[in-house]
Amino acid sequence: MKFKSPPVNSLSLDFLTEFCISLEKLENDRACRGVILTSAVPKIFSSGLDITEMCGKSTEHYAEFWRAVQEMWLRLYSSNMVTVAAVNGSSPAGGCLIALTCDYRIMAENPKFSIGLNEAQLGIVAPFWFKDTFVNVVGHRVAERSLQLGSLHSAPEAHRIGLVDELVPEEKLKDRATAVMQQWLALPDHARQLTKTMMRKAVLDRLVAHREEDVQNFISFISKESIQKSLRMYMEMLKKKKS
C-alpha cells in the first residue's frame, strides 16, 4: 500500500478513512496475508496527523477525527496480516506511529530522513497508546527520554535505538521489504497470529476499554486556547521555514 497524499502525506480525516477501508478490504481478502506500507511521495513517509484537523474546528469534528485516528491504530495493531513498514522518508509523530504499529520496520539509510514521536515539540502530548506502542518497540527508558524531549531521530540513530529494525539503501528498500515479508510468511499463519495477539492484547484492550474517555480527553486537551495557540505557531513556523 503506497501513501499518496501530497505534499507530505499528512493524516487527514479523509486519508485515515480511506486507509481503514483499504486495510479492511485486505484483511477480508483470504488471499492477502501481508501488507507493505510505503510512500509514493518523495522524501516523506508521512508528516503525521494533519494539524489543520486539530485547529479551529468544532468539538464534533475533533471527536470524529480522533475516532478515525484510534480506528486506524486499532485495525493496524491488531491486523492478522504481516505488516512491514518500508519507511522511505521522514516520519514524525503520527507517521512514526504507523511505522511503530507494524510488525517490522525497514528505513532508507538517508541521514536526512528522521522519525520519532515529536509531539512534545509542538506543545502537545502523545496519548497513552502512542506511548505504549513505542515502549513495546524500544523499551521504557529509550521511549521515556525520546518522548519527553520530543526527539526526531535521524535514520542511523533510529536504527541504533531500535526504533527501526534495519537500514538499507533507498533503492534496495522495496526488495528488502519483499524478502522480509517472505521470511515472515514462511511461518504458519495461525501460530504467528496467536503470538502477535498475545504480545499486543494488553495494549489494545487498554484503548478499547477507554476509547470514549480517550476521545473526551483529546477534545478537552485540543480545545484549550493555549494548545490551539501552540499549534497555530507551529504551523506558522512550518510556513516561515519555506520563505
Ligand SMILES: CCCCCCCCCCC/C=C/C(=O)SCCNC(=O)CCNC(=O)[C@H](O)C(C)(C)COP(=O)(O)OP(=O)(O)OC[C@H]1O[C@@H](n2cnc3c(N)ncnc32)[C@H](O)[C@@H]1OP(=O)(O)O
Ligand atoms: C493529558 C494527555 C491528553 C492527551 C490527549 C491527546 C493530545 C493530542 C495528541 C495529538 C497527537 C499528534 C500527533 C501528530 O502527528 S501531530 C503532527 C506532527 N507532525 C509534525 O510535526 C511534522 C510537521 N512537518 C514537517 O516537519 C515537515 O513538513 C516535513 C519534514 C514533514 C516535510 O518538510 P518539507 O520541507 O518537505 O515540507 P514543508 O514543511 O514545506 O510542508 C509542505 C506543506 O505541508 C504542510 N504540512 C506539513 N506537515 C503537516 C501536518 N502534519 N499537518 C498539516 N500540514 C502539514 C506545511 O505547512 C506546508 O504547507 P504549505 O505548502 O501550505 O506551506
